Amino acid sequence: MGFFDWLFGTPKPATPNVQSILPDIAKNEIMNGRLPHINPDKLFLKRGEICHYADKAMLEVTKTKKTINSRHVGHSVPGLLKGNRWNMGRTVSSIDEAVEVNEYKGILYITNKRIVFNSKGMGFDKQFQYLSAFNPYANGIELQYGATIYRLFVPDGNVVYRVIQMLQ
Known part of the structure; x- marks a missing residue:
C-alpha cells in the first residue's frame, strides 16, 4: 500500500465487461416485446420448455473469511x-x-421454466417459479432465490430484465 493509496483510498475495481453472443435479431425481438425461440446447443431442454435467452455472463461470488x-x-x-x-x-x-471475490465465466440461459448458468467453476439451475426477486442493472442483474443472491454480469442487463418481465 503506497502513500497515495492511503491518502486517496484504494480505487474500486471496474465492473467486468462481457461480450455478447446473442444475435441482434433475437435482441431486437426481445426489446420489441416478443420472446424469440433460441435453439441452445449445450442445454438439454425438458418437455414443453423453450429457450428465450442465451448469452455470455459472469457470476460474481463474494465470500467473507x-x-x-x-x-x-x-x-x-x-x-x-x-x-x-x-x-x-x-x-x-x-x-x-477478509473479503474474497471470485468471478466465474459461463453462459446464462433463460427458458420459460428455469434459469440456468452453465460454468465450469460454479453453475446453477433454478426453477423460474422459485425466483423471489430480481434487481436489474445496466450491465448485470441480481437474482434472489430464497436467501441466496446470484450477481450476474451480462452484456446488456435491460435485455435480461425484459425477458424475465415477459415470462412472469
Missing part, C-alpha cells in the same frame, strides 16, 4: 511451597475479516 488470531501473554513465578508455581497472564484475541 474470518480468522481468529490469539496470543497468550503471561509469566510464571515460584510459589511458597516446593513444586508450586503461580501463573498469571491473559489471552489477547483479534478477529480479522
